[in-house]
Amino acid sequence: MTILHLPVDRAAGVPLHRQIYEGYRRAILDGRIRPGQRVPSTRALAEDLGVSRLPVLAAYDQLLHEGYLAARPGSGTFVSDAVPDDLLRSPAPAGSRPRPVRAAPRPAPRARDYGGLGPFRVSLPALDQFPHAAWARMVARHAHALSHAQMAYSDPAGTTALRVAVADHLRTARGVRCEADQVLVVSGSQAALRITAAALLGEGDRVAMEEPGYPFARAALGANGAETVPVPVDEEGLSVARLRRSERRVRAVYVTPSHQYPLGMSLTAARRFALLEWAARREAWVIEDDYDSEYRYVSRPLGALQGMDPNERVVYIGTFSKVLFPALRMGYLVVPPALWQRFMEVRTTFDLLSPTLYQLVLAEFLSEGHFARHLRRMRGVYARRRAALLAGLARHCGGRLTVHNADAGLHIAVLLADGLDDREAVRRMAARGLTATALSPCYADQARARSGLLLGFGGFTERRLVEATRVLGEVLGGSA
Ligand SMILES: Cc1ncc(COP(=O)(O)O)c(C=O)c1O
Numbered sequence: 001m002t003i004l005h006l007p008v009d010r011a012a013g014v015p016l017h018r019q020i021y022e023g024y025r026r027a028i029l030d031g032r033i034r035p036g037q038r039v040p041s042t043r044a045l046a047e048d049l050g051v052s053r054l055p056v057l058a059a060y061d062q063l064l065h066e067g068y069l070a071a072r073p074g075s076g077t078f079v080s081d082a083v084p085d086d087l088l089r090s091p092a093p094a095g096s097r098p099r100p101v102r103a104a105p106r107p108a109p110r111a112r113d114y115g116g117l118g119p120f121r122v123s124l125p126a127l128d129q130f131p132h133a134a135w136a137r138m139v140a141r142h143a144h145a146l147s148h149a150q151m152a153y154s155d156p157a158g159t160t161a162l163r164v165a166v167a168d169h170l171r172t173a174r175g176v177r178c179e180a181d182q183v184l185v186v187s188g189s190q191a192a193l194r195i196t197a198a199a200l201l202g203e204g205d206r207v208a209m210e211e212p213g214y215p216f217a218r219a220a221l222g223a224n225g226a227e228t229v230p231v232p233v234d235e236e237g238l239s240v241a242r243l244r245r246s247e248r249r250v251r252a253v254y255v256t257p258s259h260q261y262p263l264g265m266s267l268t269a270a271r272r273f274a275l276l277e278w279a280a281r282r283e284a285w286v287i288e289d290d291y292d293s294e295y296r297y298v299s300r301p302l303g304a305l306q307g308m309d310p311n312e313r314v315v316y317i318g319t320f321s322k323v324l325f326p327a328l329r330m331g332y333l334v335v336p337p338a339l340w341q342r343f344m345e346v347r348t349t350f351d352l353l354s355p356t357l358y359q360l361v362l363a364e365f366l367s368e369g370h371f372a373r374h375l376r377r378m379r380g381v382y383a384r385r386r387a388a389l390l391a392g393l394a395r396h397c398g399g400r401l402t403v404h405n406a407d408a409g410l411h412i413a414v415l416l417a418d419g420l421d422d423r424e425a426v427r428r429m430a431a432r433g434l435t436a437t438a439l440s441p442c443y444a445d446q447a448r449a450r451s452g453l454l455l456g457f458g459g460f461t462e463r464r465l466v467e468a469t470r471v472l473g474e475v476l477g478g479s480a
Contacts, residue, residue: 003040004033008049016051020059028068028079035081039069116435117459119468120389122411124459125322126381134370135361142360150356156348158185158332159356161363166318166332169366174290175303176316178334184343185354188331189291192317193220198346199339200252200285200315201226207287208246208253210238212442212449214261217254217289226251230444233260237267240274252285257305258293262442262454264405264413272305280311285339287315292322294375295382296408312336320362322410322458323375330354330362382410388462389455392469400476401453410458413439415450420476422451428475434468 006023008016027033039045042060046053060077063069070080117124157163163183170176170183186192193216201207203225209218211230222228229250231243238255255275257267267275279286288305296302306314319331335343365371390406393414400420404413416422422438429436439452457465 003048006049008051016055017058017062020045020049020056021062024059024063025066025068028083033079035079035083037079039077039079041076115437116430116433118433118435119460119464120411120453120455120457120472121435121459122437122454122456123321123326124456125325125410126378126385126458127325128459128461129378129381130325131370131374135365138361138364139357142357142364146357150360154353154356156344156353158183158354159359159363161367162359165363165366167334169371170304170316170318170334174293174301174318175307176334177307177309178316182334182337182340184333184335184347185359186331186333186347187329187351187354188321188326189289189317189319190216190220190331191329191350192319192331192333193217193287193289194223195333195343195346195350196252196287196315196317197221197224197226198350199342205251206246206248208243208250209444210255210260211444212262212439213254213444214256214289215442218444221252221254221287228444233263233265235265236271237265238271238275240271240278243275244278250282250284252287253279254287254289255305256289256291258290258296258302259408261289261291262413262437262439264407264409264411266302266408267305272308276305276309276311276313279309279313284313285315286313287317289317291317291319292409294323295379295410297383297386298407301408306334312338315339323371323378324365328358328362330358382458384462385457385460385465386412388465389457389469392466393455393472395466396469396473397476400473404452411437411454411456413452413454415439415452416476420451422453425453425476429472432471432475434471434475 004023004027006020008019010016012019024039033039040048042053042056046056049056060069064071067080067083069077070082071077115121160180162185163180166183166185167178167180170178186195197220201221201224205226206229207221207226208229208231209221211232213230218228229246231246231253232239237257237260243250243253253275255267257272259266275286278284286305290304293301293304304316306316313336315336316334317331320328321331333343386406389412390403393401393403400417401414404415406412416425422440426436426438437454439454440446440449443449460468
């Protein structure tokens with residue numbers, strides 16, 4: 001419905017119906033209201049303008065008669081699709097002021113292309129296995145029952161029920177040492193990273209990043225003017241020795257200890273202790289991004305780094321993007337008590353709070369056991385999908401790539417044979433309906449970048465994955 005700003009002036013000496021007619025006509029010609037947009041009913045407009053219906057009826061009659069408006073029986077009155085440009089550009093009737101030519105309407109923005117949803121799109125969980133019915137019932141029930149308090153502004157830290165449920169889950173499933181009052185509910189890891197950057201890092205500060213690392217973390221942590229310092233990873237994860245050698249003070253370090261993004265290894269126990277010891281000695285903060293640690297295929301899931309730290313120097317970040325779905329935009333921080341106040345101040349000025357409706361739904365999803373059940377089921381689904389991808393790669397892509405790590409998570413990192421450019425491979429894959437992420441853009445230092453692909457398997461059936469590896473083999477073999 002188009003509510004047009006239409007000042008009518010009873011003292012103007014111009015009849016009301018003429019003012020309304022002119023107001024609408026000019027708005028259509030200026031492009032302020034566009035073909036296909038609905039206009040209010042005569043009753044609603046009369047009420048809105050504080051006039052009787054008669055002048056509104058007269059104005060609409062004329063606009064309909066002249067073709068500016070069109071009535072669609074049963075659905076209302078709309079700006080006509082068929083206002084001919086000639087008419088729009090015709091000279092103003094004698095006596096009226098010259099009017100501007102209708103501004104050419106720009107097309108509605110096209111949805112931004114996020115790289116397609118074909119195999120091997122990374123960061124895509126098994127949406128085909130999501131318990132839609134149970135979820136939809138819970139959303140509907142909570143939406144119906146929303147109280148006034150729940151519709152109003154509320155605690156920026158999140159609802160108590162969700163904070164308690166998240167803390168329970170993290171203590172038992174991830175070995176995080178936390179109480180509910182340390183849990184800050186936010187809109188996904190990305191928001192968590194921006195909040196962390198604003199709370200800990202200012203202009204001129206330095207933050208160490210895994211190299212290669214998660215580009216979105218690099219961008220978020222550098223957003224407030226902090227300098228990001230790449231520290232290489234090897235098969236044991238972040239090189240703490242290289243971090244120690246860094247001469248200038250590093251205020252924080254970002255790590256993905258359970259499943260290094262993008263290469264996939266986990267930070268060994270020895271490195272974890274060394275990192276925590278370094279942080280305590282240098283009074284630095286460790287930012288732990290535990291984005292997909294629920295899924296591990298070769299050994300038991302590792303506990304969180306945060307749970308090993310007696311000194312409370314770890315800011316822990318988790319998300320529901322991989323375990324439920326990314327568009328939910330729900331994640332959380334576990335904040336060391338000493339930093340709580342600062343994080344709350346930032347969170348409050350950031351986006352106030354996360355949508356209460358979904359917090360209520362999630363809290364029930366967790367506390368009623370749906371979440372644990374879903375995770376258990378997904379572990380089997382992903383194990384089968386991962387095995388199908390590995391088998392397909394061995395069968396169709398042998399010699400053109402090597403699997404670097406496939407121990408955990410929802411994607412496999414592969415390195416391309418010498419001479420194959422990963423960005424070019426991604427382009428050629430896209431032409432065949434495949435979606436992948438190139439490894440080389442994950443390096444801050446492009447001179448040292450390795451060529452590889454991140455192949456997501458979470459969102460695709462085994463059959464689809466095997467078929468996609470056949471196509472991938474053709475693409476990498478040059479026959480695309
Ligand atoms: C390293 C890493 N952290 C976090 C996320 C999740 O981000 P978000 O919670 O903002 O959806 C991803 C998703 O791909 C990721 O790869």
